Amino acid sequence: MKSSRLVSILLLLQTRGRLTAAQLAQELEVSVRTVYRDVEALHAAGVPLYGDAGHAGGYQLLAGYRTRLTGLSAGEAEALFLSGIPGPAAELGLGSALAAAQLKLRAAVPAELRDQADRMRSRFHLDAPGWYAPDEEVPYLTAVADAVWHSRVLHVRYRRWKEPTDVDRRLEPYGLVLKAGRWYVVAGPGPRTYRVDQILEIVSEEGELAEEFEPLEDFDLAAYWQRYQADFHARLYGGEALVRLSPRAAARLKGPAARALADSGTVEPDGWTRALLPIESTDHAHGDFLAMGAEIEVLGPPELRARMAATADALAATYASG
Known part of the structure; x- marks a missing residue:
């Protein structure tokens, strides 16, 4: 619907800043011509939205302008409650934070959306691991997640499948991926993919003494993982x-x-x-x-x-x- 798309444009510009028509079209899965028409409609409605031409151009909202059109639809509320997977959140040390966030969200949404979200949670349960996958200990998951978040280098002892099996690696962790109940860290240089449960020891310094790295500005974790899976299946x-x-x-x-x-x-x-x-x-x-x-x-x-x-x-x- 057009009205929903106009709200999405406002929220995208509010959260991300300047975006080109092509970027908006890709996000909304519409044509660039449709974005131009939507921007004209927003102008006509009095929204302080302006655009700059050129290589570094794009659309953005006037500084200080924020829309309050952030109400959730029924489907959005259901999706948010359904997306909270307690197992992985607990493994990352975020179990209590997830429970608190869902409680606040439930208190904030209108009663009719709350009932629909409760019904969704009572009828759908997401269980990521496979049936025959054993419960594997991942003792360094929290430390790896912390290094990902703070862009800290990890010096690890890692076990791989070929000889020599136990090797020392210096990792610049870009992101974590949960696939079929197993955690992977994508890290530079490379980047390459490592199983977190195969990290035998972390030997790097912590806190202020930890070495930091500069994250790659154009690195897209989801795009990398999609390419990695495609390459994996091609080699497999x-x-x-x-x-x-x-x-x-x-x-x-x-x-x-x-x-x-x-x-x-x-x-x-x-x-x-x-x-x-x-x-x-x-x-x-x-x-x-x-x-x-x-x-x-x-x-x-x-x-x-x-x-x-x-x-x-x-x-x-x-x-x-x-």
Whole structure:
């Protein structure tokens, strides 16, 4: 709705300062032409909004002007209450702060929004970790979070998967990410990604003696993490397998395999689907495809097909002897 978009423009300029029409359009997911029309509407309404042309130009509100149009909609109130995940907040040492903030928010919103938010909390619960992920100790999470917040260098003893496993690292922590119940710190130089639960020791000084670093001005944590995940999946699935799948097996595929099936799958006259699926390695594919039993036929690569056939022969011999 236009009225909601106009309020969003005011709040964006109030909280961020000068923004270009292109930046506003990206935030609001509209065209630049729409932003121009909205700015004209705000001018007509008497809002002290002005713009400067040029490379360093953009729109901004007159100094000292602040809008009071900050009331929450029902959906916004529900989203705010739903976004407070107590587990991660407690791990960061913010459990009591989150509870206090939600209490204040609940007292501030109108009664009808309070009822809707309470109903949302009673019917939806967010549990980030996976079913089979063990509860891992993350003893240095609070210290890492503090270093992120205050731009302090960390000298750590870190355990990695390859030899030598235990190494010393100097980290400039840019941000923390919680993924599937596991905490990661994104740090320079690089930047690179480290699992916080694999930090064995922090040996850097604290307080006033701690070395500080200058955060990268153009670093976008969310954008970095999106690129990191894309690169991770590209490296993870370094091979491909040509297979035939029964309708039942095709319906069971998930993730990258399901997307590959949708992109490359061809249904054959017998109802089975021929597709080129991404695989991590021959070992991983062998185990994954065996779980499908007779619902899959591996056509290639030859070494994977030969290994599947050998396993099938061994299974047949085992059950025939019984």
